[in-house]
Amino acid sequence: MPRLGWLLGRLLQIVPTFLLIGIAVFVLARLLPGDAVSAMLGDRASDETINRLTAQLGLNRSLGAQLLAFLSAAVQGDFGASLSRHVPVLRLVAEALPVTLSLVAIATVLALAIALPLAFIAALNANRWPDIAIRAVFQVGLSSPVFYIGLILLTVFAGWLGWFPVGGYGETFGEHLYHLFLPGLTLSLSFAAVVMRNLRAAVLAVLTAEYVDFARAKGLARSVVLLRHVLRNALIATVTLVGLHVGALLGGAVITETVFAVPGVGRLMIDSIFARDYPVIQALTLVLAVLVSLAFLVTDFVQMWLDPRVGR
Amino acid sequence: MPRLSPALLLGAVLLGIVLLAAAVPDWLAPYDPLAFDFTALSAAPSAIHPFGTDQFGRDILSRTIHAARIDLQIALFCMVFPLLIGGLIGLLVGWYGGWIDAVFGRLVDLVVTFPFLVLVIFFVAVLGPGLVNVYIAVACVGWVPYAKLMRAEVLVQRQSDYVAAGRVLGYAMPRILLRHILPNACRPVLVYAVTDMALAILLGSSLGYLGLGAQPPTAEWGVLIADGKNFFTTAPWISLFPGVAIVLAGIGFSLTGDGLADFLAVKK
Numbered sequence: 001m002p003r004l005g006w007l008l009g010r011l012l013q014i015v016p017t018f019l020l021i022g023i024a025v026f027v028l029a030r031l032l033p034g035d036a037v038s039a040m041l042g043d044r045a046s047d048e049t050i051n052r053l054t055a056q057l058g059l060n061r062s063l064g065a066q067l068l069a070f071l072s073a074a075v076q077g078d079f080g081a082s083l084s085r086h087v088p089v090l091r092l093v094a095e096a097l098p099v100t101l102s103l104v105a106i107a108t109v110l111a112l113a114i115a116l117p118l119a120f121i122a123a124l125n126a127n128r129w130p131d132i133a134i135r136a137v138f139q140v141g142l143s144s145p146v147f148y149i150g151l152i153l154l155t156v157f158a159g160w161l162g163w164f165p166v167g168g169y170g171e172t173f174g175e176h177l178y179h180l181f182l183p184g185l186t187l188s189l190s191f192a193a194v195v196m197r198n199l200r201a202a203v204l205a206v207l208t209a210e211y212v213d214f215a216r217a218k219g220l221a222r223s224v225v226l227l228r229h230v231l232r233n234a235l236i237a238t239v240t241l242v243g244l245h246v247g248a249l250l251g252g253a254v255i256t257e258t259v260f261a262v263p264g265v266g267r268l269m270i271d272s273i274f275a276r277d278y279p280v281i282q283a284l285t286l287v288l289a290v291l292v293s294l295a296f297l298v299t300d301f302v303q304m305w306l307d308p309r310v311g312r
Numbered sequence: 313m314p315r316l317s318p319a320l321l322l323g324a325v326l327l328g329i330v331l332l333a334a335a336v337p338d339w340l341a342p343y344d345p346l347a348f349d350f351t352a353l354s355a356a357p358s359a360i361h362p363f364g365t366d367q368f369g370r371d372i373l374s375r376t377i378h379a380a381r382i383d384l385q386i387a388l389f390c391m392v393f394p395l396l397i398g399g400l401i402g403l404l405v406g407w408y409g410g411w412i413d414a415v416f417g418r419l420v421d422l423v424v425t426f427p428f429l430v431l432v433i434f435f436v437a438v439l440g441p442g443l444v445n446v447y448i449a450v451a452c453v454g455w456v457p458y459a460k461l462m463r464a465e466v467l468v469q470r471q472s473d474y475v476a477a478g479r480v481l482g483y484a485m486p487r488i489l490l491r492h493i494l495p496n497a498c499r500p501v502l503v504y505a506v507t508d509m510a511l512a513i514l515l516g517s518s519l520g521y522l523g524l525g526a527q528p529p530t531a532e533w534g535v536l537i538a539d540g541k542n543f544f545t546t547a548p549w550i551s552l553f554p555g556v557a558i559v560l561a562g563i564g565f566s567l568t569g570d571g572l573a574d575f576l577a578v579k580k
Binding site: 017020021024028029139140142143144145146147148151152154155159160247248250251252254255258269270272273274278281282284285288289290292293296 | 418421422424425426427428429430431433434435436437438441510514517518521522523524534537541544545548551552555558559560561562563566567
């Protein structure tokens, strides 16, 4: 079973990746100027207080020892305490993360729901007016900043029309979906543009492939050929795109959450920057990188499942 | 010789307008972008103020025009530094290969696990808000696509006869790399750079909006939109028109980049 070996190998790769992510975050936090102690105590602290806190945080130990302590704590989910909110960082992250993940999931579903049919319409009418119109609209979407789209949707659909709440997250699952719809739509548009562009190209490529000619020559109906042959192959390309785009969606979520006051990871991060809350920023960067590497892993697995050539 | 496509022409025209605004804002702008006018607070668009005024009576059209220079500067620097760093890394990695290439591969795998914007925000958080720190952050993070493009191109060029000829003639490595390979390998990288500037415009204005990039009272499109966001329901023009400027500049760069790629027959 060569594929089982490939699967296991790919799964094991995640361990050094996690380790490297941890080391990178630690090194970046130490290399760049600015230090946690003066951030916590302010400028007027006495030398004695500074020394005591430095020792308490373990910052007087060697860099190697600090790195080991940081990594072993991170593995146990211990990211220390927030400097501005005085609660464990882990609790803040655990509260905010599901919100952001829901937002990204909703945005992905919406992006695919928008892009899939339009990509087919565009590809089947290549270089005629429906194609040109669809591509022009998406070109505008791709060139519009997320916060600008968000402000317009927020004002029109929540402010003037009152169809959606102006911000927040709600209490129940249904309320979550209701609150996250507009932010999700905002986040989905630029991704939908990317999916549309790639899927249109993929469908065009598949349409001219020999096996599609063959299927048509066998007398299969156009719709059957489209569904069974063209869609399946075009989807493989899209799955990869979704996996590769998780990072960009998480980045976009930072801006979207700020615009819509959604209590997710992005808002927490921006709030923490202005509060100079380094432990929170450090933990969030680490967690988001780990999430993206997990998304890459899942993408590889799904791709193997869809495309029998992968992993052989 | 392929014909210039309409898309490329449209992109070039849009870019021309933005460049003109950046070059001679004082000739184009009807008012001083920082001048308060207490007789026209939050005035709707009219013949006197085509884009309206903000809550201090500042003319939005003038502020949008004056912001073009700073936004173009952001886009340029957010492209140039990653281009130089990534280009150099790609050149060396592609030439030497071996274990350097293996280390490069791991490094790229590592950097791409960090969401781009999150990593930039992490850097800016540690260094402090401001444009210079944004440039440092983007240079540290954004070199990856340039390095990958340049490496791939050098790998192809390295096999060619002119490189073998240069070696036989006993040319030193820097001469072969810079005088012979670089001019032949840089085309895809430069075409990507034009498209990348569309993304850089979005990044710069996003950071400005979040309060991490250009700082008020500097007229920057993202900052202008942030200025007007609390008045969006009552005076939408304050944020609306700077946003249109961003969209048009972004379309200009990406149409020009795509058009150049087709025109020069560069694979994307």
